[in-house]
Amino acid sequence: MEKKIAILPGDGIGREVVEAAAQVLKQIEASFDHSFTFEYADIGGGAVDDYDDPLPAHTLDICKRSDAILLGAVGGPAWDHLPGEKRPEKGLLRIRKELGLFANLRPVRSFKSLLHSSPLREEVIDGVDVMIVRELTGGLYFGEPRERRTIDGEEAAVDTLVYKKSEIRRIVQQAFEIARLRTQKVISVDKANVLESSRLWRETAEETAKDYPDVELEHMLVDNAAMQIMYDPKKLDVIVTENMFGDILSDEASMLTGSLGMLPSASMGSEKPALYEPVHGSAPDIAGQGTANPLATIASSAMMLKYSFGLQRESDVVEEAIEQVLSEGLLPADLSRDKTSAASTEEVTKAVCTHIARLAGK
Ligand SMILES: NC(=O)c1ccc[n+]([C@@H]2O[C@H](COP(=O)([O-])OP(=O)(O)OC[C@H]3O[C@@H](n4cnc5c(N)ncnc54)[C@H](O)[C@@H]3O)[C@@H](O)[C@H]2O)c1
Ligand SMILES: CC(C)[C@H](C(=O)O)[C@@H](O)C(=O)O
Numbered sequence: 569m570e571k572k573i574a575i576l577p578g579d580g581i582g583r584e585v586v587e588a589a590a591q592v593l594k595q596i597e598a599s600f601d602h603s604f605t606f607e608y609a610d611i612g613g614g615a616v617d618d619y620d621d622p623l624p625a626h627t628l629d630i631c632k633r634s635d636a637i638l639l640g641a642v643g644g645p646a647w648d649h650l651p652g653e654k655r656p657e658k659g660l661l662r663i664r665k666e667l668g669l670f671a672n673l674r675p676v677r678s679f680k681s682l683l684h685s686s687p688l689r690e691e692v693i694d695g696v697d698v699m700i701v702r703e704l705t706g707g708l709y710f711g712e713p714r715e716r717r718t719i720d721g722e723e724a725a726v727d728t729l730v731y732k733k734s735e736i737r738r739i740v741q742q743a744f745e746i747a748r749l750r751t752q753k754v755i756s757v758d759k760a761n762v763l764e765s766s767r768l769w770r771e772t773a774e775e776t777a778k779d780y781p782d783v784e785l786e787h788m789l790v791d792n793a794a795m796q797i798m799y800d801p802k803k804l805d806v807i808v809t810e811n812m813f814g815d816i817l818s819d820e821a822s823m824l825t826g827s828l829g830m831l832p833s834a835s836m837g838s839e840k841p842a843l844y845e846p847v848h849g850s851a852p853d854i855a856g857q858g859t860a861n862p863l864a865t866i867a868s869s870a871m872m873l874k875y876s877f878g879l880q881r882e883s884d885v886v887e888e889a890i891e892q893v894l895s896e897g898l899l900p901a902d903l904s905r906d907k908t909s910a911a912s913t914e915e916v917t918k919a920v921c922t923h924i925a926r927l928a929g930k
């Protein structure tokens with residue numbers, strides 16, 4: 569199979585983990601006789617430095633001409649003083665919006681060999697399998713107005729949480745479709761006891777549910793959901809929620825796996841291409857040390873193989889290779905009890921590639 573993949577490393581450990589995932593994709597290419605072309609492009613802080621724009625036009629062009637996009641992470645203290653429009657994070661928000669990537673899938677699974685790595689008790693997390701379906705192009709992140717203003721003679725700031733019914737319906741539909749392939753249960757998370765946008769969200773979820781009589785819909789308030797994720801995560805399956813709640817709940821849920829460095833994601837719209845990126849950020853505290861956990865990004869590339877290219881077997885092989893590496897105890901620092909003997913990004917990546925070659929028979 570021939571595919572064109574846009575690679576957007578971004579900043580900090582984004583560059584390190586994307587390089588790792590690119591190596592894994594090259595291994596898949598070699599082991600399964602595919603032909604992947606990689607085209608690198610700038611996004612984030614590096615792009616601000618070089619082009620005064622966190623999402624230069626050429627980057628968007630390359631993405632639009634590709635079959636799928638792999639992104640690392642953006643941001644860092646060097647750019648924190650910049651105005652909103654010039655911040656690295658704005659590049660990420662713009663690419664999501666420009667490509668219409670409204671559905672962000674964030675799967676959270678516990679790994680047997682990592683049960684000891686989580687701060688949570690093993691019996692709480694053993695067998696966890698949750699899919700967070702986060703709305704990605706609406707809500708507080710994009711609502712207008714967003715501005716500084718003077719209120720009662722005082723400096724103030726405004727953000728706007730706005731959702732159109734159609735935006736809610738399409739993401740809830742996506743969650744129901746996913747639930748049909750899992751345990752036929754959807755939990756819609758909102759704050760309908762306070763927010764008008766959440767009341768519309770809840771009504772729309774109820775209406776949409778009528779088209780999916782085979783799927784059970786439950787509503788949960790977001791503060792309770794945050795607690796349930798820690799208390800009894802095995803009760804949860806598909807969670808659908810608005811942009812900011814999904815951002816926060818997914819970082820929280822990463823602790824069910826043991827580390828934020830384990831959580832992959834896929835962002836999709838109604839048209840191609842889809843974008844794949846780890847849930848974590850650029851981790852300035854460990855950037856440049858070669859110690860970042862590459863598995864979230866490698867698992868994101870496995871999602872790419874499955875969702876964008878329909879390569880189920882290749883995707884399974886990547887996931888199995890990850891499991892093998894973990895069960896051998898080759899753990900990066902974020903998962904390792906003994907930080908001094910932790911495996912480097914490169915060691916983990918090489919081990920994943922070796923297992924892929926073995927599982928594929930070449
Ligand atoms: N998708 C993205 O590009 C994205 C996501 C989140 C944050 N950010 C940006 O990243 C910068 C740093 O943000 P932050 O520190 O709040 O969040 P972060 O996710 O970068 O890091 C949080 C903590 O988790 C650790 N961590 C994250 N990924 C890891 C990995 N793969 N391996 C090992 N440890 C890992 C970090 O070392 C840090 O201690 C900010 O500029 C923020 O805006 C970008
Ligand atoms: C960097 C930031 C804009 C981004 C978000 O909030 O969506 C990140 O935290 C994420 O989870 O992908």
Ligand SMILES: [Mg+2]
Nearest residue numbers: 815816819847
């Ligand atoms: Mg986040």
